Amino acid sequence: MKVTVLIPGVLRTTTAGAAHLDVDVPPPATLGAALDVLAATYPGLDRRLRDEQAGLRRYVNFYVNGEECRRLAGPDTPLPAGAEIQILPSVAGG
Amino acid sequence: MTVVVAIGTRKGLWLARSEDRVSWEVDGPHHAMQEVYAVAFDTRAGARLLAGVASPHFGPGVSISDDLGATWEESPTPPIAFPVQDAALERVWQLQPAPASQPGVVWAGTQPSALFRSSDGGRSFEFVEGLWNHPHRPEWEAGFGGQAVHTIVPDPVDPDRVLVAMSTGGVYRTADGGKSWEARNKGIKAYFFPDPWPEFGQCVHKVAQHPAAPSRFYAQNHHGVYRSDDGGDTWQSIASGLPTDFGFAMVVHPHDPDTIFTFPIEADGRRFPPEGKCRVYRSQDAGDTWQALGEGLPDDFWTAVMRDALCTDDADVPGVYFGSRSGEVYASPDEGETWHRVAAHLPDVMSVRAAVIPT
Numbered sequence: 001m002k003v004t005v006l007i008p009g010v011l012r013t014t015t016a017g018a019a020h021l022d023v024d025v026p027p028p029a030t031l032g033a034a035l036d037v038l039a040a041t042y043p044g045l046d047r048r049l050r051d052e053q054a055g056l057r058r059y060v061n062f063y064v065n066g067e068e069c070r071r072l073a074g075p076d077t078p079l080p081a082g083a084e085i086q087i088l089p090s091v092a093g094g
Numbered sequence: 095m096t097v098v099v100a101i102g103t104r105k106g107l108w109l110a111r112s113e114d115r116v117s118w119e120v121d122g123p124h125h126a127m128q129e130v131y132a133v134a135f136d137t138r139a140g141a142r143l144l145a146g147v148a149s150p151h152f153g154p155g156v157s158i159s160d161d162l163g164a165t166w167e168e169s170p171t172p173p174i175a176f177p178v179q180d181a182a183l184e185r186v187w188q189l190q191p192a193p194a195s196q197p198g199v200v201w202a203g204t205q206p207s208a209l210f211r212s213s214d215g216g217r218s219f220e221f222v223e224g225l226w227n228h229p230h231r232p233e234w235e236a237g238f239g240g241q242a243v244h245t246i247v248p249d250p251v252d253p254d255r256v257l258v259a260m261s262t263g264g265v266y267r268t269a270d271g272g273k274s275w276e277a278r279n280k281g282i283k284a285y286f287f288p289d290p291w292p293e294f295g296q297c298v299h300k301v302a303q304h305p306a307a308p309s310r311f312y313a314q315n316h317h318g319v320y321r322s323d324d325g326g327d328t329w330q331s332i333a334s335g336l337p338t339d340f341g342f343a344m345v346v347h348p349h350d351p352d353t354i355f356t357f358p359i360e361a362d363g364r365r366f367p368p369e370g371k372c373r374v375y376r377s378q379d380a381g382d383t384w385q386a387l388g389e390g391l392p393d394d395f396w397t398a399v400m401r402d403a404l405c406t407d408d409a410d411v412p413g414v415y416f417g418s419r420s421g422e423v424y425a426s427p428d429e430g431e432t433w434h435r436v437a438a439h440l441p442d443v444m445s446v447r448a449a450v451i452p453t
Contacts, residue, residue, distance in 0.1 A: 011152075014170070044170035048152035051182035052175035059151045089151045 001029045003079050005038060006086040007045070014044035025079060031062060032075030034085060049087065059090045095450055097407050098162060099415055099436060100143060101423055102130030102445035107145055109163050110436045115413045115427035118436045124163050132402065134189040135449035136215065138197055144216045146186025146202070154183050156202070158216055162451070174202055174210050174219045178226065181206050187244040188402070189216065193305070196253050203243030207234050207260045209272065222272040225258070230277065230294050237261035237297055237316075244401060245298070250305035257301060257311065257326055264296035265313070267326050281329035283318050300344040300401045304351035312354050312381065314344040314401075317362060321381050332381025337368040343404035347429070348412050352380045355406070355414060355430060357399040365398045374404070374416065376430050390433035391424060400444055407448040417443025 005021045012019060021042075025034045032054065039046035049060055054075065056062065062069040063086040069077045079085070099110040099118075106123030107130045125147045132146030141162060148154035156173045157166045174183050188203035200212040202219050208226050210219035225231075225243075234241060242260060249255035254271040257278070264279040277294040284296045297316035304310070313320040313329065317340050320329040333339035338358045347353035354377050360368050367373060372395035373386045397420035404416040414430045417423040421440035424433045425448075 042170075044168075047155070047170070047172045048149075051153060052172055053179065053182050055182060057151065057153055 001025050001027065001079070001081050003029070003034055003081075003083040003085060005034065006084065008087055008089060010089065011045060011048055011087070014048065015042055029079040029083075030073075030075065031064060031069050031077045031079060031085065034079060035075070061088045061090050062086075063088065095409060096453055097409065097413060097448055098135075098141070098451050099407075099423070099425065099446060099448040100133040100135065100145070101417055101437065101440065101443055102133045102145065102402075103417075103421065103441040103443050104129050105441035106130065107133065107147075107163075108437060108440060110423065110425075112425070112436075115407075115425055116434050118425070118434075120437045121163070124166065125157060129185065129444065131444045132186050132189045132202075133445045133447045134191055134200070135447055136191040136200065137408070137449055137452075138191060138194050139215055141449065141451045142215065144189045144191075144200065146189050148185045154185050156186060156189065156216055156219075169217055171218075173212075173217060174204060176208065177221050181208070185240065185242065187242040188246050190246040190248065192248045192253070193250050195251075196248075199248075199253070201246040201248060201256070203246050203258065203260075205240045205242035207231070207241050207243045207263060209243055209246065209256075209258055211272070224268065224273040225266065225275050228266070228275050230263070233295065234260060234263035235295070245301050247301055247303045247311070250303075250308050257303075259298040259301045259313070261299065261316070262295055262297045264294045264298050265301060265326055266294075278322075278326035279329070280327065281322075281331075282313065282315055282320055285317055299342045302344045302346045302354065304346045304348075307351035310351060310380070312344050312346065314341050314356055316340070319344075319356065319381065332377070335377070335382070335384035336375055337386075340365075341399075342401035343399055343416070345404050345406055345414075348406050348408045349410075350378070353378045353429075354381065355404060357404055357416060359398050366396050367398070370394050370396050372418075372424075374414065374426075374430055374433075387426070387430040387433075389431065390426075390435075395420075397422075400442075402445040402447075403443050405446050405448055407450055409450050413448060415446050415448050417446045419443065 108122030136142040192199035209222040245259035319333040423436040
């Protein structure tokens with residue numbers, strides 16, 4: 001199933017400049033499964049999004065069709081066909 | 095002679111360069127907005143610079159420069175990763191190249207408390223399972239800064255012998271390359287426990303050793319300054335000549351095993367230099383007596399120097415360097431006798447290392 005992942009500008013050095021990536025996710029299609037597919041091609045992106053236990057980094061937000069995944073099921077959030085995953089660093093720091 | 099000082103802060107890395115160690119050119123930030131708790135020069139590999147970096151958003155890693163910061167290389171795959179299910183790397187607290195007889199070996203100490211070993215100059219690291227599996231580990235607690243292995247002292251001769259220190263947990267030592275570890279805290283006080291003399295659980299802040307005296311260690315504790323003359327088996331106080339026994343840093347002179355430097359802080363509950371006076375203390379007799387060094391250093395200095403923010407270079411007449419939580423960095427070209435300001439108004443300084451760069 002195909003979904004689209006939108007990459008924030010600050011992380012595009014890890015995707016050879018790509019601002020969005022089309023990902024073919026095997027079933028069951030979840031946010032975590034989409035990130036697993038991305039990790040195989042873009043390990044430098046993945047390590048900035050998830051720790052080595054595949055935990056989502058606390059200050060990176062993942063919106064699935066506009067809804068932040070932590071209000072859904074986190075990495076287990078199901079992806080509808082054609083879903084758009086937008087990755088945005090959250091507001092943090094001082 | 096060119097000396098380069100790497101200054102790791104809470105928001106990036108700065109590099110200071112000098113020919114005379116009096117006037118300095120400073121450039122940065124490198125790794126802007128990333129915490130740099132660990133820096134190391136690997137002079138076995140020319141002048142390689144290693145930095146333990148951590149982005150609050152995008153996580154921790156290790157960055158390497160072989161051209162003094164002109165370019166940096168960071169592995170796309172995490173160079174340090176926990177292979178166990180119940181932990182993930184939060185921060186690299188220490189990067190320690192091994193002696194020249196072990197080219198390519200670099201040790202890393204992490205939060206949560208664990209040890210990693212690289213054999214490729216810091217590009218990738220292997221987990222030291224023996225320390226992680228130590229039966230004491232469930233009782234190691236987090237100090238105020240987090241739970242971390244922050245000190246690694248590889249033996250100058252025997253590659254199987256390594257000493258580590260952690261807060262809290264204390265000092266541990268291996269003699270078999272990391273397979274087994276023994277707590278070595280006899281004589282180090284843990285005043286914050288009902289039994290102040292436990293086998294482990296001490297809040298040791300820093301341990302230092304000189305390669306010419308491998309059985310002697312110096313330790314700055316969370317209240318307490320100590321020396322061990324038997325490889326860490328027992329520790330004796332060397333704090334009587336100091337204005338206070340609290341502090342974070344402990345550094346040995348590169349050419350004299352009897353000379354050490356520390357930066358005393360008034361107390362756990364008052365983390366300022368005594369009377370607010372910025373002073374490095376030096377002992378030239380292994381801690382029996384101490385001298386305050388302050389020519390060129392300010393009074394009214396209401397800040398502190400962290401555990402890895404005091405160091406020397408390795409010149410014939412070594413320079414001494416420190417940075418503060420207030421973002422000031424000072425250098426002495428003459429073993430601490432006189433001081434000059436290298437930089438000011440930087441973010442909180444967490445780590446400082448200096449090296450003479452081959453030209």
